[in-house]
Amino acid sequence: xxxxxxxxxxxxxxxxxxxxxxxLSFGINFLVSGIDTQIDLSPNKKYSLSRESLALLxxxxxxxxxxxxxxxxxxxxxxxxRFTHDLDLLLDAFxxxxxxxPIRVHRxxxxxxxxxxxxxxxxxxxxxxxxxxxxxxxGTRIIFRYKEEKGSNPYDSSQAFRSTExxxxxxxxxxxxxxxxxxxxxxxxxxxKFRGEETLMRYILDLASPAMERRVVYFTRGHGESSPxxxxxxxxxxxxxxxxxxxxxxxxxxxxxxxERMPNxxxxxxxxxxxxxxxxKEVKLLRNFLNQNRGRVLLALDPVEEMALSDRPALGLRPLxxxxxxxxxxxxxxxxKRENFDLFSGAYFLRTYQREASxxxxxxxxNEGFSILADRxxxxxxxxxxxxxxxxxxxxFSSRDSWALSSWTERSFPPEKNTLLDLAGPVPVLSVxxxxxxxxxxxxxxxxxxxxxxxxxxxxxxxKLRSGAGNQALARNIVYWMGENNEMLDVPxxxxxxxxxxxxxxxxxxxFYYFASVPLMVLFSGIFVSWLRKEL
Amino acid sequence: MNGYWHILKxxxxxxxxxxxxxxxxxxxxxxxxxxxxxxxEGFTNTAWILxxxxxxxxxxxxxxxxxxxxxxxxxxxxERRLGTxxxxxxxxxxxxxxxxxxxxxxxxxFLIICALALCFPLLLWYGxxxxxxxxxxxxxxxxxxxxxxxAIFGASFTAVGIFASCLTxxxxxxxxxxFTLLTLYLAVxxxxxxxHQNISSPSDLNQFLQVGLGSLNQGLNKAQHFAVGIIDxxxxxxxxxxxxxxxxxxxxxxxxxxx
Numbered sequence: 001x002x003x004x005x006x007x008x009x010x011x012x013x014x015x016x017x018x019x020x021x022x023x024l025s026f027g028i029n030f031l032v033s034g035i036d037t038q039i040d041l042s043p044n045k046k047y048s049l050s051r052e053s054l055a056l057l058x059x060x061x062x063x064x065x066x067x068x069x070x071x072x073x074x075x076x077x078x079x080x081x082r083f084t085h086d087l088d089l090l091l092d093a094f095x096x097x098x099x100x101x102p103i104r105v106h107r108x109x110x111x112x113x114x115x116x117x118x119x120x121x122x123x124x125x126x127x128x129x130x131x132x133x134x135x136x137x138x139g140t141r142i143i144f145r146y147k148e149e150k151g152s153n154p155y156d157s158s159q160a161f162r163s164t165e166x167x168x169x170x171x172x173x174x175x176x177x178x179x180x181x182x183x184x185x186x187x188x189x190x191x192x193k194f195r196g197e198e199t200l201m202r203y204i205l206d207l208a209s210p211a212m213e214r215r216v217v218y219f220t221r222g223h224g225e226s227s228p229x230x231x232x233x234x235x236x237x238x239x240x241x242x243x244x245x246x247x248x249x250x251x252x253x254x255x256x257x258x259x260e261r262m263p264n265x266x267x268x269x270x271x272x273x274x275x276x277x278x279x280x281k282e283v284k285l286l287r288n289f290l291n292q293n294r295g296r297v298l299l300a301l302d303p304v305e306e307m308a309l310s311d312r313p314a315l316g317l318r319p320l321x322x323x324x325x326x327x328x329x330x331x332x333x334x335x336x337k338r339e340n341f342d343l344f345s346g347a348y349f350l351r352t353y354q355r356e357a358s359x360x361x362x363x364x365x366x367n368e369g370f371s372i373l374a375d376r377x378x379x380x381x382x383x384x385x386x387x388x389x390x391x392x393x394x395x396x397f398s399s400r401d402s403w404a405l406s407s408w409t410e411r412s413f414p415p416e417k418n419t420l421l422d423l424a425g426p427v428p429v430l431s432v433x434x435x436x437x438x439x440x441x442x443x444x445x446x447x448x449x450x451x452x453x454x455x456x457x458x459x460x461x462x463x464k465l466r467s468g469a470g471n472q473a474l475a476r477n478i479v480y481w482m483g484e485n486n487e488m489l490d491v492p493x494x495x496x497x498x499x500x501x502x503x504x505x506x507x508x509x510x511x512f513y514y515f516a517s518v519p520l521m522v523l524f525s526g527i528f529v530s531w532l533r534k535e536l
Numbered sequence: 537m538n539g540y541w542h543i544l545k546x547x548x549x550x551x552x553x554x555x556x557x558x559x560x561x562x563x564x565x566x567x568x569x570x571x572x573x574x575x576x577e578g579f580t581n582t583a584w585i586l587x588x589x590x591x592x593x594x595x596x597x598x599x600x601x602x603x604x605x606x607x608x609x610x611x612x613x614x615e616r617r618l619g620t621x622x623x624x625x626x627x628x629x630x631x632x633x634x635x636x637x638x639x640x641x642x643x644x645x646f647l648i649i650c651a652l653a654l655c656f657p658l659l660l661w662y663g664x665x666x667x668x669x670x671x672x673x674x675x676x677x678x679x680x681x682x683x684x685x686x687a688i689f690g691a692s693f694t695a696v697g698i699f700a701s702c703l704t705x706x707x708x709x710x711x712x713x714x715f716t717l718l719t720l721y722l723a724v725x726x727x728x729x730x731x732h733q734n735i736s737s738p739s740d741l742n743q744f745l746q747v748g749l750g751s752l753n754q755g756l757n758k759a760q761h762f763a764v765g766i767i768d769x770x771x772x773x774x775x776x777x778x779x780x781x782x783x784x785x786x787x788x789x790x791x792x793x794x795x
Contacts, residue, residue: 017788025781030744032773040675041765078583085585085760092761497674499588501579508577508663514659515569518652519562526558531552 018212036096038258049093052491053128053201060208063101066091066200067119067132069110077168080146083177086496088132090196094204104131104205133203142201142246144175174472175199179368179493184500193493201491206247216265217482218246218254224275226457227253233463237272240460243479256282262289266381268296269484275304278316287320295449296482303332303378305409324433324451325383325392333377333427333455334415335402347464352397352426359432361393361452361477370470372396375458379404379423380431390441392433397426411421431456432481452481543637551607551645560606561649562563572656576671589657590763593682597759600646601718602692605711606644608697611638612790613710621793631790635783642694650686652665656678671710677765685762688775693718695782702789707751725756778794 040048051055068091072084106119110128120126123134131144149167149477170187172178177199180192219228219237228251230236241251249267256278262269262285269289278286289295299321301314314321322330327529335341335349340349350372353362365372382392404423405415435448456466458464460478503511549556575582584591585627615621624634661668672678700713758771 014788014792018785021781021784021788025777028777032770032777035770035773037769038761039767039769041680041767043677047766074583078585081583082585088760089764089766090759239582276599497587497672497675499579500670501576501588501667502670503577503664503667508573510658511576511663512570512573514663515656516572518564518655518660519565519569522558522565522652523562526555526562529553529558530555 010399015161038092046169046494047089047093050197050492053099053197055535056201056205056491057097057103059205060099060101060432062135062137062208064103064204065119065123065134065142066094066204066205067104067123067125067130067134068105068107069125069128069130070144071109071121074377079165079169079172082183083172085196086196086494087179090194090200093197094200096472097472101208106114132426133200133207135207138207139248141207141248143199143203143477144177146171160270173469176364176473176476178496179364181368184498190498192496192498194496195493196281198493202480215248216263216266217253217268218252218263218266219270219272220274221277222255222257224269224273224277226272226461228270231252233459233464233466234458235273236462237270237460239462239465240475240477243297243465243475247479247483249479249483256285259285261285262293262295266293266295267439268298270298270300272298272300272460273302274315276315277312280316280513281445283316283320286317287323289449290320290324290451291445291448293449294447296452297449298452298454298478298482300377300454300460301328302457303376303382303408304330309377321451321453322383323390325385325388325390326431326433326451326453327379327381328453328455329379329381329404329406329423330404331379331423332408333379333398333402333425334405334408335399335425336414337399337401338535340399340401342373347371347468348375348377348398350374350377350429350459352399354393354397359393359395361474361481362430363433364477365470368473370473371468372459372470372474373464374429374456374467375464377427377429377456379427379429379456380453380455381423381428382433384433387439387447388444389436389448390433391436391439392431396430397428402427426504450481452478488509537685539627540637540640542627543629544640547611547638547641548644550610551641553559554610556606556610557645560603562765563789564599564603564649565652568592568599568653569656571595576660579671586760586763587675587678589671589673589675589678589682590759592653592656593685593763594759596650596686597689598722601715603649604642604646604693604718605695605700605714608638608694608714608763609700609707609711610701611642611698612701612786613704613707616705616793617707625790625794631794632783634784635702635790639694639698639783640787641696643691646690646694647687650683650690654683660712678763678795681762681765681767684767686773687758688772692775692778692782693721693784695709696721699782699786701792702715702786729757745771 013291034085040046062094068087069083069448072081072088074081074382076084094103095105098102104134108118108125110120110126122136123132123140125140127145129146129148130142132140132142134140146168150164150532172191173181173189177192177196178191179195181189182192184190185207219225221227226235228237231238244251250265254263254266254269266289269286281519286297290297300318301317304315312318313330318328335348342349351369353366355366358366364370377398380394382394384392401486402425403417404425404427405411406418406421406423408415430452432450432452434450440448454460460475465475572592572595575584576588579588612621615624625631629637657673658667658670660671660701661673668674696717697710697714700717701710704710758768759767762771
């Protein structure tokens with residue numbers, strides 16, 4: 001072999017080795033990408049899923065897709081960036097979780113042309129800025145929706161000034177991902193706890209369970225009730241309907257007077273602010289639904305102003321309520337204290353909760369210190385007896401200064417307290433009743449459902465749900481309560497660390513000298529070494 | 537192995553007595569210190585959502601293209617220019633040992649500069665303990681995560697510098713090449729920041745290639761994990777692979793120069 005060939009062969013060998021080195025690195029990189037081990041160094045492994053979540057995830061019956069169309073952009077408000085950061089860390093933990101069926105995370109851009117098999121097409125997702133959970137069998141649930149809104153004009157005196165950051169903070173707040181909001185520097189509200197794990201778990205469990213047959217919440221009609229289609233701020237329930245539809249619960253209306261039996265797909269029944277008497281047949285339908293079909297009934301009753309003596313109390317529902325251990329007198333809650341009313345809207349604040357036995361429907365409201373905006377209220381008391389197959393709980397009360405007026409239409413205002421007939425405050429305004437397992441089985445009520453009674457239907461009106469943070473949280477909890485898989489999760493929140501600095505100008509100048517010491521030390525070392533080199 | 541230690545000692549000695557490394561370190565640390573001081577001053581008004589310590593880690597990572605060339609450009613280019621490489625290769629040390637020795641020395645010096653940069657938050661802690669606590673400088677996992685990120689990316693950056701130095705006799709060219717390669721590397725990371733890959737099941741060739749590139753385009757996303765104290769094993773391994781690739785290419789080039 002001559003030198004020319006030897007040189008050529010050597011060069012060829014070299015390029016083969018280079019190609020092999022590249023392909024080896026590429027191959028190892030590919031294999032290494034499959035390793036999803038992460039070492040969480042934080043105390044209590046706060047960036048890993050809690051034991052409670054891991055135990056609950058073992059109940060999964062099918063895979064779940066978590067789809068994020070919310071982009072990570074530096075132009076987004078800070079709170080949204082923080083949310084995407086916290087969510088990313090959490091989603092990584094969900095992806096790595098050892099579950100019977102995989103939880104797949106898809107971060108998608110709805111504006112880029114879809115590839116061959118696109119998850120957005122499969123679930124018909126077209127909107128950006130969403131966080132969704134989806135499963136092939138149970139459809140999709142919107143967990144978070146962010147509407148990019150520009151702040152209002154600060155020079156426009158016709159409306160209150162809201163910055164883009166403030167609007168974004170409100171959107172995040174409403175989604176319930178964060179809690180323990182506290183005012184920090186510059187009067188800005190910052191969250192103290194991240195509840196993302198609990199929120200996502202709720203949706204994952206809802207989707208990963210077998211497909212539900214009963215997915216319709218029926219609003220009754222025919223008695224002057226509020227309608228789920230009505231957009232009217234004071235009377236409508238369209239916002240409440242939206243909350244249900246976000247969880248893929250269908251909403252329909254129903255006239256109890258025209259049907260013989262409740263539809264099979266009925267998950268729950270909402271009676272929102274009726275004004276006319278329920279007939280015996282209708283009450284019987286309600287009773288059957290509650291006692292035999294695991295039905296959930298939400299009854300929102302307002303104080304009745306015009307009532308004849310011959311009319312039956314509680315619009316004919318008193319016997320049914322009595323069976324379930326609830327007493328709902330035709331009284332009006334009166335509060336003499338002005339500070340318990342909103343100065344502008346005149347709404348009445350309900351901010352007293354049952355602390356001894358916290359119920360999942362009010363737990364977060366109580367912890368966060370939320371107020372519920374209400375209108376005129378009537379009392380909803382519980383009559384617990386040891387023999388009753390049902391056990392009730394009073395959850396939300398009017399203030400200690402208030403009392404419930406009997407025969408209130410005939411009283412003069414301001415009324416004088418009638419200690420014999422009036423009900424002393426705090427007056428219960430929201431109560432729930434559910435079967436007592438032991439007594440209910442003895443009474444043959446093994447398929448009994450749950451009953452919730454609200455003493456004011458306006459709590460769930462469009463106006464109150466839009467303006468009242470507590471009302472929104474309560475409505476969301478009521479929707480969870482209605483759901484088939486309604487176990488309230490006890491997943492611990494992640495405590496967030498907020499960072500701040502508060503130093504004077506002089507202190508910052510001093511800090512500059514502190515920092516200057518490091519490069520100066522390097523410079524003097526260099527001078528010393530140069531001098532040493534010359535000397536030696 | 538004996539040869540490796542001799543090379544390492546020789547290289548470290550060379551770096552410690554070279555005025556250029558001191559000058560580069562002085563300027564680098566000065567700029568970083570000024571930047572960090574102004575970052576702290578305006579912290580409450582910035583959109584920075586990660587722990588403040590991570591700003592220093594990001595600063596060191598993005599400042600690396602300005603620093604690493606000064607540490608690595610001499611290693612082979614100078615030897616080739618002075619004609620001492622042939623003498624060095626006659627010593628009982630293999631090409632890989634030679635490359636490894638010079639790379640370790642450069643990495644060691646890079647880590648020393650990182651350690652000096654991390655003195656800034658420590659000095660703040662010394663002078664203003666309450667402020668340091670409110671800035672989260674007392675959280676150990678932030679330090680561990682940040683140091684791990686710097687160490688592993690420093691390893692791959694210096695390996696790129698050593699490779700560039702092998703390719704030419706001219707120090708300046710080696711330095712410029714290192715700067716260009718590292719800037720390109722960081723640009724890829726910055727442009728792909730926020731784009732997450734479906735690594736479990738790449739469905740087309742593009743995704744397959746992206747997964748094969750590893751943390752070359754996902755490094756900055758993972759920086760957020762390291763910043764809060766989550767050590768991502770795949771990122772560590774990706775960087776180890778990248779280091780191994782450039783050191784391997786450097787060894788091949790040195791081997792080629794022998795003949």
